[in-house]
Amino acid sequence: MRLFNSRNYRLWAAADLVSVTGTWMKVLGVNWFVLQATGSTTSMGLALMLQTLPILLFGPLGGALADRLPVRRVLLVTQAAHAVLSAGFAAVVLFGGHLSWLYLLAFLTGLVSAADGPALGRFGGMVSGPALLSQALANGSLISSTGRIIGMSLGGVVAATAGPAVLFLANAVSFAAVIAALLAMRTSSLHQLAAAAPAERGAVRAGFRYLATQPTVLVVLGVAFVLGSIGRNYQVTMAAMSFGPLSGGPAGYGVLSTVFAAGTVLGAIVVGRFRELRLQLLVGAGVVASVLQMVAGAAPGLWSFAAVLVPIAAAAVIVDTTVSTRVQLDTREDMRGRVLAAAAVVSALGGMVGAPVLGALCEAIGPRETLVVAGAIGVLACSAGAVLLLRRSAEVPVLAE
Incomplete structure (x- = not known):
């Protein structure tokens, strides 16, 4: 497959698999912790809604920033922020924090995702190039599905034996894989998109x-x-x-x-x-x-x-x-x-x-x-x-x- 001839893409695909696996472990961890703490599926749904709401409110602004700023630098910042927030989830569990702290962290995670999502999509196009974009997105779907199966299966075992805090810590570490891949990529091999949108109001x-x-x-x-x-x-x-x-x-x-x-x-x-x-x-x-x-x-x-x-x-x-x-x-x-x-x-x-x-x-x-x-x-x-x-x-x- 032509895509895997690219060193940059191999790094990106490997980091994506690690990150997706960690994300699904975290999803299971949030559900597990909230259900244990409250016994309420409504409370679990609230945590999910709080992660989604910022994307609805601030997603367009995140898209404008992704068009304007160097996306590789944006991703280095957002991936580090995700790692810190995931470690925060672990701290709430380990130190017996009130559930409201978890809800706050869920909202902040959604806020970071509002900037992170468009930047990830734009950077993915730079890694693959327009000619291979369809292939890259198809591979991304396979990676997402595989990571979901691994993350949920492994996460269920870990949650039952070690508790949800370990799931959150594993997710925090998974973002380090993305940061390492971003730093290791050869920028000269990236496919440059059209010039970023100039700074402008509106x-x-x-x-x-x-x-x-x-x-x-x-x-x-x-x-x-x-x-x-x-x-x-x-x-x-x-x-x-x-x-x-x-x-x-x-x-x-x-x-x-x-x-x-x-x-x-x-x-x-x-x-x-x-x-x-x-x-x-x-x-x-x-x-x-x-x-x-x-x-x-x-x-x-x-x-x-x-x-x-x-x-x-x-x-x-x-x-x-x-x-x-x-x-x-x-x-x-x-x-x-x-x-x-x-x-x-x-x-x-x-x-x-x-x-x-x-x-x-x-x-x-x-x-x-x-x-x-x-x-x-x-x-x-x-x-x-x-x-x-x-x-x-x-x-x-x-x-x-």
């Missing part, structure tokens, strides 16, 4: 004005929002099915989560085989995931439901990777940070909106019916997106790449 507004002139990107983000909220909040529907009609309980939910993670690995492998990730692939994978979601609603037992989850998870990864690729390749390089920030806001908003809506639907009409309704909405959204994109096919060359 850089965030300029980003929104630019997006308003990119109807294709807006359609892609709109489809991604629907699929990511109503169509694809699987953690909610998997839990509702396992604890409801499938009678799987906690053990069944664990099986479904593991199967879903395995499906994301399969999806990352499949998407890596495409030379180009076109808009048609986004629509097609979205329709497949949505139709299969409707089929899952009729699954008679736990294992039949799990079997349908595998291609659903694979299609979800194809959708996410194609969205990430298109919003970068189909927009100006000097606006890339702000576009990536907008995509992150859409993703975060989809999670925050979709989870409670799906939860309410599961309670009101039942988990099976919710899956059917959500799948139907996904099909409609993809169909509407396809119609809008076809109307622009004469104006948007990317559809015929």
